[in-house]
Amino acid sequence: MDDRLTCILCPIGCELEVSRVGDKFEVKGNECDKGLAFAADEVLHPKRNLATSVPASGTTARMISVRLTGGVPREMIFPILAEIAKLRPALSVRRGQVLIANVLGTGVDVIATRTLLF
Amino acid sequence: MKAPVVEERGVVVIGGGPAGLAAALGARRAGAEDVLVLEREHRLGGILPQCIHDGFGLFLYKETISGPEYAERLAEDAVREGVLAETGAMVLDLTPDRLLRVNSAGGYRLIKAGAVVLAMGCRERTREMIEIPGTRPAGIFTAGSAQNLVNLQNLRIGNEVVILGSGDIGLIMARRLTFEGMKVRGVFELMPWPNGLERNVRQCLRDFGIPLELSSTVVEVRGRDRVAGVVTARVDEFFRPVAGTEREVACDTLLLSVGLIPENELSKRAGVELSPLTGGAVVDETLMTSVPGIFSCGNVLHIHDVADWASFEGFEAGRHAAGFLVCGAAAGPRVRITPGENVRYVLPQAAASGAAGLELSFRVTAPARGMWVTARGAATGASYYRKKFARLVPSEMQKIKIRKAVGEDIEVACHG
Ligand SMILES: Cc1cc2nc3c(=O)[nH]c(=O)nc-3n(C[C@H](O)[C@H](O)[C@H](O)COP(=O)(O)OP(=O)(O)OC[C@H]3O[C@@H](n4cnc5c(N)ncnc54)[C@H](O)[C@@H]3O)c2cc1C
Ligand code: SF4
Numbered sequence: 001m002d003d004r005l006t007c008i009l010c011p012i013g014c015e016l017e018v019s020r021v022g023d024k025f026e027v028k029g030n031e032c033d034k035g036l037a038f039a040a041d042e043v044l045h046p047k048r049n050l051a052t053s054v055p056a057s058g059t060t061a062r063m064i065s066v067r068l069t070g071g072v073p074r075e076m077i078f079p080i081l082a083e084i085a086k087l088r089p090a091l092s093v094r095r096g097q098v099l100i101a102n103v104l105g106t107g108v109d110v111i112a113t114r115t116l117l118f
Numbered sequence: 119m120k121a122p123v124v125e126e127r128g129v130v131v132i133g134g135g136p137a138g139l140a141a142a143l144g145a146r147r148a149g150a151e152d153v154l155v156l157e158r159e160h161r162l163g164g165i166l167p168q169c170i171h172d173g174f175g176l177f178l179y180k181e182t183i184s185g186p187e188y189a190e191r192l193a194e195d196a197v198r199e200g201v202l203a204e205t206g207a208m209v210l211d212l213t214p215d216r217l218l219r220v221n222s223a224g225g226y227r228l229i230k231a232g233a234v235v236l237a238m239g240c241r242e243r244t245r246e247m248i249e250i251p252g253t254r255p256a257g258i259f260t261a262g263s264a265q266n267l268v269n270l271q272n273l274r275i276g277n278e279v280v281i282l283g284s285g286d287i288g289l290i291m292a293r294r295l296t297f298e299g300m301k302v303r304g305v306f307e308l309m310p311w312p313n314g315l316e317r318n319v320r321q322c323l324r325d326f327g328i329p330l331e332l333s334s335t336v337v338e339v340r341g342r343d344r345v346a347g348v349v350t351a352r353v354d355e356f357f358r359p360v361a362g363t364e365r366e367v368a369c370d371t372l373l374l375s376v377g378l379i380p381e382n383e384l385s386k387r388a389g390v391e392l393s394p395l396t397g398g399a400v401v402d403e404t405l406m407t408s409v410p411g412i413f414s415c416g417n418v419l420h421i422h423d424v425a426d427w428a429s430f431e432g433f434e435a436g437r438h439a440a441g442f443l444v445c446g447a448a449a450g451p452r453v454r455i456t457p458g459e460n461v462r463y464v465l466p467q468a469a470a471s472g473a474a475g476l477e478l479s480f481r482v483t484a485p486a487r488g489m490w491v492t493a494r495g496a497a498t499g500a501s502y503y504r505k506k507f508a509r510l511v512p513s514e515m516q517k518i519k520i521r522k523a524v525g526e527d528i529e530v531a532c533h534g
Contacts, residue, residue, distance in 0.1 A: 011176075013316045
């Protein structure tokens with residue numbers, strides 16, 4: 001075993017035992033297939049989703065929560081947060097609406113996670 | 119004076135969070151015609167609208183989404199399937215014969231329910247705070263109220279923060295405040311193990327180099343008008359601070375994440391028997407409390423770390439509440455289900471004698487590796503369940519299913 005990891009993809013938090021076999025990984029302890037991909041990613045290049053919230057345009061506290069459509073390399077977290085901080089989405093916003101497409105060229109989008117109508 | 123008009127209803131659900139909305143759906147799907155959810159806030163979804171991080175919905179919606187998305191989807195499902203949901207409606211009182219006093223937009227009113235589902239969620243514990251000596255300056259928040267201020271009200275709560283307790287909300291907030299440019303000095307946990315989920319320790323603390331100090335606590339708060347620092351210390355095996363280990367940590371904000379307590383004021387008024395182990399109602403396998411026709415689910419029954427499980431419990435409670443409208447409560451002999459070695463609690467605490475396929479939820483008292491979980495007959499010693507678990511921790515609720523019919527009291531234990 002090379003590494004012991006906790007899968008963070010869901011709250012079950014399976015404890016994964018990862019071993020490197022040639023250029024492949026052998027994973028034990030995962031309760032679903034997502035754990036396999038997570039283990040490989042986590043050892044080679046950890047990815048994370050992120051969430052924050054920004055006020056709607058023209059308001060101080062009508063908050064629109066946002067997240068990414070997928071994980072990004074960990075070192076991209078703060079640069080992406082800085083991009084999101086510049087956002088002032090116009091009302092109305094719908095859940096799932098893309099607010100920044102392909103943010104900083106990462107291939108994932110920033111989407112609204114709530115519906116807020118005028 | 120005229121007697122007030124009493125509104126007659128079928129299934130009434132108190133609380134519109136993930137458990138309550140699911141209970142309403144469960145009741146509709148089981149054929150109840152008239153299902154009403156009463157929610158005191160102006161938005162459905164319970165605690166979830168402020169839980170903007172992802173990690174919800176993997177079991178119910180088969181994808182991981184954020185709290186607000188989960189709440190909206192479940193509320194949309196409920197409305198589409200004919201549930202009546204009323205926001206701004208606070209239930210003030212509940213009697214054993216299911217009369218509710220409600221304060222709502224239209225004013226004060228009385229509702230008589232055929233069946234009631236309790237789904238009021240929980241509140242944050244602050245007792246530990248009261249025991250910390252020192253001043254009471256501004257800058258002390260519970261983790262959940264800080265989450266509400268930051269995520270829903272766009273407020274900056276401070277610059278440098280210490281977190282007491284390693285509950286999930288505290289861990290999530292450590293990351294959230296780091297995102298907001300605050301400096302998180304450390305998380306201090308009394309127990310020798312973290313109180314929150316392992317995934318949160320990894321992605322909220324370790325990713326950002328935030329220290330987690332186990333077996334330690336805050337012994338003093340300093341500052342006059344605003345928090346200026348705290349004194350931390352290590353604790354011994356009896357949780358007493360160890361002299362000579364005190365350390366002053368400068369900060370202007372202290373967050374408390376020291377546990378959640380089921381919110382059972384209404385349950386008490388209705389005469390529902392509560393368990394000292396869970397802080398929630400004592401229920402049978404239909405999630406019915408000691409008061410016939412009153413059911414309980416979600417965080418008001420026992421604290422859930424996964425919203426999906428609160429919803430699944432809601433579906434069941436709602437389904438049985440719909441059944442109660444038609445058939446009333448089942449009579450007959452009951453068996454008791456009790457926690458044994460290294461098990462903090464088991465739910466349900468009772469079941470109809472002879473019930474098969476019982477699903478039990480439990481938590482261990484202390485972390486265990488490679489241990490057996492067993493269910494044994496109290497009278498005969500017969501084995502009803504036996505399985506080896508690679509890893510069990512108190513922060514994660516477990517579920518087991520007993521296939522055999524259970525005709526005697528049983529004890530659930532975790533041992534070598
Ligand atoms: C910070 C945090 C992070 C979490 N992270 C995750 C996660 O990543 N993944 C996950 O799956 N789960 C997570 N959870 C757990 C999940 O949110 C809970 O298990 C779930 O919300 C419990 O649902 P509930 O319906 O029982 O309670 P709640 O969501 O608390 O809802 C109860 C509702 O009842 C209402 N109510 C109470 N009293 C009355 C009254 N008298 N009259 C009318 N209405 C009333 C309240 O206003 C509230 O809306 C997290 C929880 C927290 C707090
Ligand atoms: S392996 Fe699957 S079940 Fe286990 S934590 Fe990861 S996503 Fe969840």
